[in-house]
Amino acid sequence: MLAFAAMTGAIAIWTGFSALKLLSTDPTVQFRSYQLLHVGSAAVGPLLLLFALAYTDRSRWLTRSLSVGVFVVPVAFVALLFTNPYDVAIIDTRIVDADGLVVWRADRGPAHVALSFVYAALMAALTLAVVLYESVRTDRTYYPQAALLTVAVVAPIGASFLTIAGVPPFGREGVNLVPAAAGLSVAALGIATFRYRLLDLPPIAYTTAMRNSPDGVLVLDSNGRVVHSNESVGQLLGVSPPFTGKPVDAVLPELCDETDDVRTVETETPEGDRFLELRSQPLRSQETTVGRVIVLRDVTAQKRYERSLELRNEQGELLNQLVRHDIRNEMGLVLGLLRRVEPELERLREDSPEVHDRLAAHTDRIRWNCEHVVDLTETVGELLQTIDQREREPRPVDLEPVLEEELEIVAAAFDDARIEVESELPDATVYADEMLSSVFYNLLTNAIVHSDNPRPEVTVTVAESADRIAVAIADDGPGLPEGPTDLLTGETPLSEYEGPGYGLYIVRSLIEGYGAELSVAENQPTGSIVTVRLARADGDRKPAAAQTVGVSDSAPSDGTGAVIESERSSDEMTGWSND
Template sequence: MDPLFVAHVVAFAVAALASFATVGPASRVDHPDTRYGLVGLLVTSGIWGSAQALYLVVPGVVLKEVLYMVGLVAGIVSVLTWLYFSAAYSGRAPRETPYARAVVGIVAMFVLVKVTNPLHNGYFTAEMASEPFAHLAIQYGMVHWIAMGLSYALAFVGFYMLAERFAQASVGTRPLEALVLLTALPLGLDLLALQTPWLLALTYEPLGVAAFAVGTVTVYFDRFQTVQLAADVDDPVFVLDAEGRVASVNDQATSLFPDAADRIGEPLESVAPQLRRALDNDRVLTMEDSGDPRFFQISTSPFVAGSTETGRVVILSDVTERERYRRDLERKTEQLQLLNRIVRHDIRNEMAVVIGWGETLEERLDADEMNALERLLGAATKVVDLTDGAREFIRALDEDERPETTAIDLASTLEAEIDKQRSAHPDADIAIEGALPETTVSANEMLTSVFRNLIGNAIENVDAGPATITVSAEERTETAVVRIADNGPGIPDDRKESVFRMGEKGADSGGTGIGLYLVQTLVDQYGGTVRIEDNEPRGSVFVVELPLAAQ
């Protein structure tokens, strides 16, 4: 068997197999349109190469012509898939690319001309030849050269879009640039075939597409996707090789590290020691910018060939505003913790001393002096209550979004708080309506603060006569509902939600405006709800719904 014949068949057969074999890996490309375009290119190129190989080996002129025709159609359709892939990879919307419909129409016209060639022979004619080996020799007509010129013009549009993408990414693109150039090399074989008798006058483009496919999908797949991503971001990017040396950087990276572009091939710890340290620690890079620090979150992604890591891309995302906010929040948290300590210890202890000394004077004063002392003790007790509220408020803010909860007995918690409120407000009538359910709810020890603030708020807002407070509770399928009703003036509908905002309080209220906000915060943390309904004939009902504890 003629070695030259075998070489032609094997070349096209291998190209076809390589294209089909990489369809599976190519389907893992994340970007949908890029994936569609690349898979389409591999399939059409595989059909093209298969048809070329079979055209050489099958017997009979008619069958050879049919297979050659299939290859021609697959070849020109592959131009469309190449353009689709190039547009998608370069960040364009393939279906919205200018003149997309016109290009499809022109390609469809040439497909029609090709498949009807037996009727007009305008595209090519064929006859058996014996040199350099027995084959069906093709003589091209003028329409073929027009179609060929158009195909290469469109192909170079795709090359331009990819080159533009590589320039935008500016990092890690050299291997991909080399692979893309492989798709153009068969053009040299096409031209050489017109002058060399040992090379058939065929289109050798399937060989280039196969080389591009194998290189991209099996060797540089991660780099292929990362370059597409890097071109879409304005962040500094470093590409490292397998040994951690700087392989390339983009323009944004050189704005942070001016000499990085001149130190390609050096270890990262030499080029950007701050970046190396940040990579090994919390992955937040701090850079001084005219006296003001800038913060960058570091993310990395490896380049993998098989199971071997061949390099890594490092992207620095500017998180200056977020980091400043986080650090400011940490500073405020520290200040709140300090305030909590002052409230919990210093102020409360001093007021306990005031109350203690005041109580020792009760038996030594006359009626007028006792009235003044009661006012003094009442004010001191109010300060202690305020410190309790502030302490609980700070503690609630310091909790996680969903703090750790446990099973809290609802009835005993309510009864204990009602007893405290009866002692603190002897003139108020605080009654329990019905039996409290023997159940547990998902909360923590600060649940007492919820009921203390609600009952205390209800008593303080009664504007006429003694306060009458009614507390009731019921167990439902998944929740327990507590209702605290008062005989106050009620709350208008347009304020039923706003009263839970921090600092919100009534015009005549002597409170701080944090009690109901604290209630809302705690109940939210427990996964429950709190709302306000109207009481009859007057007043409000605060309804707290809490999840039952898991049994």
């Protein structure tokens, strides 16, 4: 540190000229040495304070104004000492015989007392306050450094007090021992520097790692040895401290790799296997790396939860396989057997009409139940696949073939319904996945199944904007009840939905995963309009996370909405109608 180097230089000037003053017999040399030694002594106090601020990482205080301001008084004192106007610095000089040694002495003036001694005492008090405060709030690992810094600060100012008080061997008329006390400061700083690595590992390490943190904290020096650890390290590793002085790889081998990446390691403890997340940060002082801080966090519960999710996903895939294939195959076998029974039933129609009617009713019921089970397996399979898809990123999907195929499937399944497309299907891509077909299928079938008209009518309109493609599905039924509407628009969380069927649940879940938008409006004169706005994948913009969905009182009529009011003509209408 610059402050530390300047401080040791100032002490060297102080003690060097003090020795020259003591050894010289020339009064002129003694006088000039007296003036010059104060150049060093006057700078020691401010430099000690700046060093303490830097050492305790109070960088916000180390402004240019403060660094210059603390030297205003010492500079003024040295100027007065060399000019001595009106004897404000030196009142008189004399030669004193101290036990056979000729000593040059000066009687100090008021400026000398105020600007040198009092100011030095003030600097010492501030430095002590900073050092002692830091030592109290840090770990005892730093007590030796704090104690040696205290000695370095107290020695010169204490010697000055004893000299003024005349306490032997200090005294006003004898040899000035204050410079010798400054030598003691140098010795204390030397021990702190070379024995306790004062400059290599300041207390910024402890301010980085909280003592009472539930996370384990290890502070390493530049050689990779542990110089500090909190109690949580031993608890997490299941090993008894102390760790101080040990190489880091002796504490945990995975820690020896110096990297700033976050890693997770598995370690054995007396309580069982434990997963630890390792975070490593370099410790820097004055742009120099002096060590590292390593934080250990117990993520065992998180890892176990992740593993349980992986197992649950595997079980879900197995269940999906069982539901969508095995059960469907079994139901297909039952339906095949029913078809084989039907010719036998026809033979009973003339011979035993009552028996025929009774058995026919039972077989119809069996057929309906089998078909219902097949429908349920399809729904359950879609639910399982939806849960899996929500964890994946949407990708570009061609909209036209997906929507066209679902329109054909639904039109074939409901021959008593009329499905019309009022706009041309765009050749565009949107952000979705292979489950996009399920969105359209569920919305189309929901519009038909819940209609109260003998011949339900469903109208599909597609509109394009710069970043969205809107698909609106309008029906002429009684309108969506409050429960399903709240589910679609986000008013009801997915986890709280208790309505009939899961088709709309699947729609809402997939829409959120796509980062798409969904709204519900009233159709005129009756019915509902459900609009899905999918993010375009043929532009530069990607979809955000799940968007807000909402309800409007009427269908949107602007160019960016899903519903476009237009007159239909035979050449612009594509219809899936069973007239």
